Amino acid sequence: MLLELRDVSVYYGTAMAVTDISLKQEEGSIVSVIGANGAGKSTILKSINGLVSIHSGTIEFDGKRIDGSGTDAIVKAGIACVPESRKLFPYMTVQSNLRLGAYLRKDKQGIQEDLERVFTLFPRLKERLKQKAGSLSGGEQQMLAIGRALMSKPRLLMMDEPSLGLAPIVIDTLADTILEINRGGVSVLLVEQNAGLVSRVAQDCYVIEVGRIVLEGDIKDMMSNDSVRRAFLG
Amino acid sequence: MGDASILQAVLNGLTSSGQYILVALGLTLVLSIMNIVQLAHGEVYMIGSYVVYYFSTSLGLNFYLSFIIAVVAAGVLGIILERYFLRPFRARPDKAMVLTAGFILVFQNLVLAIATGTPKTYKTPYEGAVLTIGGSALSVERVVIIIVAFVLIAALFLFIRFSRNGQAMEAISQEREGAALQGISVDRLSAIAMFVGCALAGIAGGLVGSLFSLLPTMGGTVLIKGITIIILGGLGSIPGTVIGGLVIGFLDGLIPLFTTQYVASLIGFIIVILILLFRPRGLMGHESP
Ligand SMILES: Nc1ncnc2c1ncn2[C@@H]1O[C@H](COP(=O)(O)OP(=O)(O)OP(=O)(O)O)[C@@H](O)[C@H]1O
Ligand SMILES: [Mg+2]
Numbered sequence: 001m002l003l004e005l006r007d008v009s010v011y012y013g014t015a016m017a018v019t020d021i022s023l024k025q026e027e028g029s030i031v032s033v034i035g036a037n038g039a040g041k042s043t044i045l046k047s048i049n050g051l052v053s054i055h056s057g058t059i060e061f062d063g064k065r066i067d068g069s070g071t072d073a074i075v076k077a078g079i080a081c082v083p084e085s086r087k088l089f090p091y092m093t094v095q096s097n098l099r100l101g102a103y104l105r106k107d108k109q110g111i112q113e114d115l116e117r118v119f120t121l122f123p124r125l126k127e128r129l130k131q132k133a134g135s136l137s138g139g140e141q142q143m144l145a146i147g148r149a150l151m152s153k154p155r156l157l158m159m160d161e162p163s164l165g166l167a168p169i170v171i172d173t174l175a176d177t178i179l180e181i182n183r184g185g186v187s188v189l190l191v192e193q194n195a196g197l198v199s200r201v202a203q204d205c206y207v208i209e210v211g212r213i214v215l216e217g218d219i220k221d222m223m224s225n226d227s228v229r230r231a232f233l234g
Numbered sequence: 235m236g237d238a239s240i241l242q243a244v245l246n247g248l249t250s251s252g253q254y255i256l257v258a259l260g261l262t263l264v265l266s267i268m269n270i271v272q273l274a275h276g277e278v279y280m281i282g283s284y285v286v287y288y289f290s291t292s293l294g295l296n297f298y299l300s301f302i303i304a305v306v307a308a309g310v311l312g313i314i315l316e317r318y319f320l321r322p323f324r325a326r327p328d329k330a331m332v333l334t335a336g337f338i339l340v341f342q343n344l345v346l347a348i349a350t351g352t353p354k355t356y357k358t359p360y361e362g363a364v365l366t367i368g369g370s371a372l373s374v375e376r377v378v379i380i381i382v383a384f385v386l387i388a389a390l391f392l393f394i395r396f397s398r399n400g401q402a403m404e405a406i407s408q409e410r411e412g413a414a415l416q417g418i419s420v421d422r423l424s425a426i427a428m429f430v431g432c433a434l435a436g437i438a439g440g441l442v443g444s445l446f447s448l449l450p451t452m453g454g455t456v457l458i459k460g461i462t463i464i465i466l467g468g469l470g471s472i473p474g475t476v477i478g479g480l481v482i483g484f485l486d487g488l489i490p491l492f493t494t495q496y497v498a499s500l501i502g503f504i505i506v507i508l509i510l511l512f513r514p515r516g517l518m519g520h521e522s523p
Contacts, residue, residue, distance in 0.1 A: 051414065075417035087412030089405050091520060100405050103398070104417040152417065 001060070002027040002187050003048070003156060008057035008067075010043050017043040018211040020057070025204070027155070030178065030188040032202035032219065034195060040211040041191040042084050045158050048189075049081055050074045061156070076104050080154035084161055086145040090134030094125055097133050097144055101151030110153065117184075118147040121177060139170045146177065150186075157181060158189045163197045175200040199223050241370045243488050249376045251483025252383025256438035257456050258463040258475045259390060260431025266407030266470040267420070267427040268320065269327040274337035275460060276453025278432045282308045282439025283448050284345055287356045297359050301440045308436025312428035320428075321421060338453070345450040353447035361444065379441045386434065387476055394472060399426055407470055466506050468519025477517050482506070 003025040010017045018040035025031040035041050046052040048059055050071040059067040066074050080101075089097050098118065102111045119126040122143040128136060133144055142162060149157055159178070163171045178201045182188050192198050198205060199219050207215040207222070215228065222228050257279055264272045282304045289300035315337070323330035363374035394400035403423055405413040414420060438456070463482050467474025485505060489498040509517070 049415065051411065070419065070421075071414045072417040072419045075415070081415050083411065083415060087409050087415065089408040089412060091408055092404065096401065100401060100413075100416050100418075103402065148416070 001025065002029075002062060003189065004060045005044070005048070006058045006060075008044070008047055008059060009055045010040075010047050010052055011055050012052075016211060018047075018208075021208075021213060023206055023213070025156070025187060025189060028182075028185065028187055029204065030182050030190060030202045032190045032192060032198040032205045033208055034192055034198060034205060035208035036193060038210075039208045041193075041208060042160055043211075044208075045081060045083075045160050045189070045191060048074070048079065048158065072104070075152055078153075078155035080149035080152045080157050082142075082145045082149050082157070082159040082162055084164070086141050088133040088141060088144055088148070091132055093130050094133060094136070094144055095129045097148050098125070098151050101148035102153075104152065111151070114151055114153055118150055121150075121180065122147055138165050139167070142166060142170075142174070146181075150181070154186060156187045156189060158191070160191045161193060162190070163192065163194070171197055195219070195223060195229075239491070241368070241372075243491055245372055245376055245380075245487075247480075247484035247487025248380045249483075250486040251480045252380050252387075253438050253442050254456065254459045254463055254483050255387055255476055255479030256383050256434045258460040258467075258479050259387070259472065260434045261460045261464050262467075262470060262472055262475045263403070263427040263431045265464065267403055268316075268324075268330070268424050270320070270331040270334065271461065271464075272315075272428075272431070273331065273334040273457065274315075274341060274453075275334075275431070275435055276455075276457030277338055277341035278308050278311060278435040278453075279439035279456050280345065280448070280450065280453040281311065281341060282436030283443030283452065284349060284354070284439075285436075286440045286443055287354045287448055288349070291354070291356045297357075304440040305433050305436045308439070309429045309433035312430075312432025313425050315432075316425050316428035321424065324420070324424075342450045342453075349450070351450065353449055355447050356444055358444045375444060382437065382441060386437065390430075390434075391472065399423065403427060462503070462506055466509060466516055468516030471516070471518040471520070474516055474518030481509075481517075 001024050003023070005021055005023040008021040009019050021044055023031070023033070023044070033041050033044060043052060047054050047067070050066070050069055054067050057067070058065060061074070061077055061079060066077060089100065098115060102114070105111055124140055125143055125147055128140060133141065136144060146162070162174060166174065175197055178188055178190065190198060190202055202219050205217065205219040205222060206213050215222070257275065261272060261275055264270065285304035285307050286297070286300045289295040289303055290297045319333055320330045323333065358375055360374045360378070364371040365374055365377055366372070394404055402413065402418045403426070405416065405418060406420060406423055410420065459482055463478040464475055466481060467476070467478030482502065485502040486498070489501050493501070513519070
C-alpha cells in the first residue's frame with residue numbers, strides 16, 4: 001500500500017471533524033473521496049499533510065508511520081498537495097511559485113526537467129512566467145497550483161476540490177490533466193463534491209458524510225446503482 | 235540657512251533613518267513570519283548597547299570585538315526567545331505578543347539590576363574624528379552608522395530576493411499554509427527571522443550607543459519609531475520599511491531646524507497620520523490580491 005489510514009479521528013477543539021476514517025490507496029492508482037460541504041474532506045487531507053494532528057488512529061505512507069511528522073518531512077517523503085482555494089503566493093511570479101514547489105529539492109538537473117514537464121502539461125504557464133500569480137485567471141491559477149505541487153516530484157498528489165469555481169469546459173481539461181499526471185506514475189488522491197469529475201478519472205471511491213465513511217467501492221458501480229447515486233452522489 | 239547646515243541636517247536625517255530602519259526591519263521580518271509585533275524589540279536594541287558598554291568599558295576589551303559579541307548576543311537572544319517562549323504559542327500569536335510585552339519589563343529590570351540606572355557611556359576608537367566635505371565637518375561616527383546601516387539594508391534585500399531561505403520567508407508572509415505545503419518549515423524560518431531581526435537591532439544599539447548615554451529604558455523610543463515606520467511603510471513590506479524609515483528619519487533630522495524638538499516630534503506624527511489617511515495600507519502595502 002502506498003497510503004493507508006486506519007481509524008483516523010480528528011477534533012477541532014472539542015468538536016469531532018472526522019471519525020474512524022480508514023482508507024487505502026495502492027501505488028499508481030487514482031482514489032477519490034466524495035462528500036458534501038463540511039463532510040470532512042479537507043480535514044482528511046490536512047491530517048495526511050500533518051497540518052492538523054490526529055486524535056487517534058494511524059497514517060502510513062509507503063509502510064512508514066507519518067502521523068505526528070512535520071509537514072516538511074511529509075512533503076519530503078513524497079506527498080504533495082493542491083489545496084482548497086489553491087493557496088498560491090499571490091505577489092510572486094509564476095516562476096517563483098514553481099521554484100518554491102521544489103523548495104526541498106537539491107537536484108538542479110531534475111528540477112529543470114520537471115519544470116519542462118510542467119510546461120508541456122501547461123504551456124500557458126510558460127507564457128505567464130513573469131506574471132504575478134494573483135493576476136492569473138482561475139483556470140491558470142489551478143494550473144499553477146498543480147504545477148507547483150508537481151515540482152516537488154511527488155509519489156502521491158492530493159487534490160482538494162480542484163474543479164471548484166472552474167467552467168465545465170475547463171473541468172473537462174482538468175480530467176485529462178489528472179489522467180496524464182497519473183500516467184506519468186504519480187498516484188492521485190482526489191477530493192471532490194460532485195461525482196462528475198471523479199467518475200471520469202477515479203476507480204476506488206470513498207463517500208463521506210458528517211465525518212464518517214458511509215460507502216466505498218468502484219465509482220462506476222455506484223453511479224450505475226440509482227438509489228446509491230441519488231442518496232450519496234447528488 | 236546655509237549649505238553646511240543643510241548637509242548637516244541630511245547627515246542627521248540619514249543617521250536617524252539608518253538606525254530606525256535597522257530596528258524596524260527586525261519588526262517587519264518577525265511580523266511577516268510570526269504574525270506578531272515583537273514588543274521587546276527595543277530592549278534587544280538596548281541590550282546591544284549595554285553589551286558593547288560592558289565588554290569595551292567595564293572589561294576594557296577592543297571596541298570592534300565588543301561590538302561583534304553584542305551582535306551575536308542579540309541574535310542568540312532572539313533564537314532563545316523564539317524557541318522557548320514564542321514557539322509554544324505558534325497557534326496563538328495574540329498570546330505570544332502579550333508575552334513579548336512582558337519581556338520589556340524582564341529585560342529592563344534585568345539590566346537595571348546588573349548595570350544600575352546610572353547613565354553609561356562608551357567611546358568608539360574613532361570618536362571625535364571628522365571628515366571634511368565641501369567645507370563642512372561630518373562626524374565619522376555618524377558616517378559609519380549610515381554606511382553600515384545602508385550596506386546591511388542592501389544585504390537584507392538581496393537575501394530576501396535571491397536566497398532560498400529569503401524566498402521561503404517571502405512565501406510564508408504571503409501564504410502561510412501554502413508555504414508549509416511546499417515543505418517550508420515555519421519553525422525554522424521563525425528562528426532565522428528572530429536571529430536576523432534581533433542581530434540587526436543589536437547592531438543598531440551597538441553603533442548608536444556611543445552617541446549618547448545608555449539607560450535601561452532607552453528601547454522605548456526606538457520601538458515607537460519602529461512601529462510607526464512599519465505602519466507607515468505598509469505592514470510586512472521590506473521596501474516599505476526602508477521608505478518609511480527614511481521619511482521618519484528625515485522628519486526627525488529636518489523639522490528641528492525650523493522649530494523646537496517638541497513641536498518637531500508632534501509634526502512628525504501629524505505628517506504620518508496624514509499619509510495614512512490617503513494610503514491606509516501604508517506607502518508600500520499590498521492592495522488585496
Ligand atoms: N479550523 C477549524 N476549526 C474548527 N472547525 C473546523 C475547522 N476546519 C473545519 N472545521 C469543521 O470540521 C468539519 C469538516 O470540515 P472540512 O473543511 O474538512 O470539510 P470539507 O468536507 O472539506 O468541506 P468543504 O466542501 O466545504 O470544503 C466542518 O464541520 C467544519 O465546520
Ligand atoms: Mg474542504
